[in-house]
Amino acid sequence: MDKERFIELVSQEQEPLRRFLQILCKGDSFTADDLVQEALLKAYLSFERFEGRSRFSTWLFRIAYNSWYDWIKKSGREEEIAQEKDTRKYNNIPDPSFLPDKNFRHQELYLALEKLSWGERAATLLFYMEDKSIKEIEQILEIPSGTVRSHLSRARKHLKEYLERKNN
Amino acid sequence: MAATEKDIKDFMQEHKLQIPGNDKFMSNLMRQIDLLPVPASLEKGRISEKERKQLLSLIIKELKRENLRSVSGIMSIVILLWAAICILLWTFYPEASLFLKSNGIPMADAVIFSLASAAFIFPTIYLFRTTELL
Numbered sequence: 493m494d495k496e497r498f499i500e501l502v503s504q505e506q507e508p509l510r511r512f513l514q515i516l517c518k519g520d521s522f523t524a525d526d527l528v529q530e531a532l533l534k535a536y537l538s539f540e541r542f543e544g545r546s547r548f549s550t551w552l553f554r555i556a557y558n559s560w561y562d563w564i565k566k567s568g569r570e571e572e573i574a575q576e577k578d579t580r581k582y583n584n585i586p587d588p589s590f591l592p593d594k595n596f597r598h599q600e601l602y603l604a605l606e607k608l609s610w611g612e613r614a615a616t617l618l619f620y621m622e623d624k625s626i627k628e629i630e631q632i633l634e635i636p637s638g639t640v641r642s643h644l645s646r647a648r649k650h651l652k653e654y655l656e657r658k659n660n
Numbered sequence: 661m662a663a664t665e666k667d668i669k670d671f672m673q674e675h676k677l678q679i680p681g682n683d684k685f686m687s688n689l690m691r692q693i694d695l696l697p698v699p700a701s702l703e704k705g706r707i708s709e710k711e712r713k714q715l716l717s718l719i720i721k722e723l724k725r726e727n728l729r730s731v732s733g734i735m736s737i738v739i740l741l742w743a744a745i746c747i748l749l750w751t752f753y754p755e756a757s758l759f760l761k762s763n764g765i766p767m768a769d770a771v772i773f774s775l776a777s778a779a780f781i782f783p784t785i786y787l788f789r790t791t792e793l794l
Contacts, residue, residue: 493702494702494703495693495698495702495703498702499690499693502689503682503686506682506685506686506689507679507682510679510685511676511677511679514677514679515677521679525685528685529685529688529689529692532689533689533692533693533696536693536696536699536702537696537699538699539699539701539702540699540700540701544710598675598677600675601672601675601677604671604675616672617672620668620669620672620673621672621673621676648665648668651663651668651671652662652663652664652667652668653663655663655667655668655671656662656663659663
């Protein structure tokens with residue numbers, strides 16, 4: 493693969509990456525775009541590390557997710573993340589500050605996701621919005637497939653309840 | 661009514677964020693990339709490790725086929741030469757036929773030895789060629 497091909501592939505993947513990080517960044521599109529740009533430049537400079545074991549898209553998502561993860565750690569939310577990373581201590585703590593501006597046009601999506609933890613939210617977005625498989629989510633979030641399944645199961649239960657409440 | 665898996669999928673797809681400014685984002689990214697040196701792994705004309713292995717495998721297969729063709733050709737020539745020598749001796753020197761009859765076993769040994777030598781020497785030469793290429 494040469495530089496032109498790399499750019500061509502990246503231009504196909506940038507929109508899903510920006511969408512994924514924008515939701516994780518609670519609608520802050522500027523931060524999300526900065527993080528995606530940083531991730532894509534990292535991918536460009538460390539392309540020799542791409543071994544082709546996973547799809548190129550999965551590799552980019554992993555780098556982007558790690559960039560977001562580093563950013564959230566720097567912005568002082570290590571405790572929530574630490575609780576989620578250690579699955580033995582996992583107690584499904586939602587993020588109280590997840591809801592974005594009231595005027596934000598995707599308010600309903602954020603309302604549906606607000607009670608989910610970071611991991612559940614990321615797995616849900618990847619599975620239902622970006623059509624990633626469990627195996628791909630496992631590689632992107634770097635967690636075991638059992639944890640991905642349990643994240644999805646909790647998210648599914650929550651979203652079903654949310655939709656039922658909404659319909660009634 | 662209970663929500664189904666399909667309802668969740670539909671809800672998520674309906675609320676899929678439309679991301680504006682793809683061109684602007686890509687032009688910014690391109691500008692950043694142009695400021696950076698091209699990594700060795702993305703240089704034009706460079707072949708990847710996987711491609712290199714595939715190429716080597718093709719070369720080896722081709723050399724093996726070539727070796728087999730050469731060895732078969734050489735063996736046929738050696739057999740023909742021996743047959744020609746025997747026929748000539750048999751035809752022009754009748755007394756040689758007596759010699760051939762009485763020394764049949766050593767003569768057969770000589771034929772086998774020359775065939776075996778040809779079969780050993782020529783593939784070895786090609787083996788050296790293959791090793792040089794690798």
